[in-house]
Every structure is written in C-alpha cells, then in structure tokens.
Amino acid sequence: MGSGHRNGHSACVDAVELTEALAARLGEVIPSAFVVEARGGDLAIWPRNDPSHRCAVRVATILDQPGDRDYFVGAACYSVLDTVQDVITTDTSEPWPAPSALTPGVHIENGRVSLWYGDQASPSLVLRPIYLTG
Numbered sequence: 722m723g724s725g726h727r728n729g730h731s732a733c734v735d736a737v738e739l740t741e742a743l744a745a746r747l748g749e750v751i752p753s754a755f756v757v758e759a760r761g762g763d764l765a766i767w768p769r770n771d772p773s774h775r776c777a778v779r780v781a782t783i784l785d786q787p788g789d790r791d792y793f794v795g796a797a798c799y800s801v802l803d804t805v806q807d808v809i810t811t812d813t814s815e816p817w818p819a820p821s822a823l824t825p826g827v828h829i830e831n832g833r834v835s836l837w838y839g840d841q842a843s844p845s846l847v848l849r850p851i852y853l854t855g
Contacts, residue, residue, distance in 0.1 A: 732849035736781035
C-alpha cells in the first residue's frame with residue numbers, strides 16, 4: 722500500500738489503497754466461510770461457497786466527492802463495516818461479530834482511522850488502524 726509510512730505502518734490516501742487496507746483488516750477477523758476482496762475502488766464480500774451472493778461497496782464513489790476528506794473516508798469505512806456485518810449476519814442467521822447486534826464504529830484523528838464494532842469505550846471487535854496520508 723502506498724509509499725508513505727507513519728509510525729512504521731503503511732499509509733493510504735486514495736480509494737484503491739483505502740479499499741485494500743479495509744479488505745486486509747477485515748480478512749483478519751471475518752469468519753473463514755467468507756471471502757473479502759478489494760478490486761479497484763470496490764470492496765466485495767461473499768460466502769465462500771456461494772459467490773452469487775456477492776455484495777460490494779463502491780468506496781471510490783463515496784470518496785469521489787467534494788468536501789471534507791475525513792468525513793467521506795469515515796462514511797466509506799462505516800459503509801464497508803456495516804455491509805460486511807449485514808452479509809455475514811444474513812448468511813449465517815447469527816449476529817456478527819458478537820452474540821448481539823453491534824454498531825460499527827469509525828473515528829478519524831490525526832490521519833489515524835480507528836475501526837471497531839460495539840461501544841467505542843469497550844468494543845467487542847477492534848480492527849487494526851489505517852493511516853491516511855496527504
């Protein structure tokens with residue numbers, strides 16, 4: 722991802738890099754029965770045994786708007802987390818990532834994108850942060 726680094730972590734700025742970063746982090750935590758894939762500025766998820774149930778978020782479309790970059794990065798990240806949760810929960814008929822429904826969370830501060838499910842003060846699942854450049 723990108724050539725910039727912050728605090729020893731890969732940094733991203735555009736839709737393709739953000740999508741790849743989200744896919745990498747989600748790939749670490751989703752159930753093995755699912756596939757998550759970044760392609761261009763789209764992030765897709767589907768049950769491994771049924772690719773016809775593929776669902777995608779157009780991250781590039783969300784980011785390609787005038788205005789506050791952090792706002793749209795947050796909106797894109799939230800949309801991805803929410804979609805992934807919906808696909809897994811619908812396919813398995815069980816709440817994911819915990820026994821009860823959890824709201825995805827996104828917080829951006831000083832170029833660091835924090836991602837989680839549940840209450841921010843005590844999340845049930847935390848993903849590795851993403852570092853933005855530019």
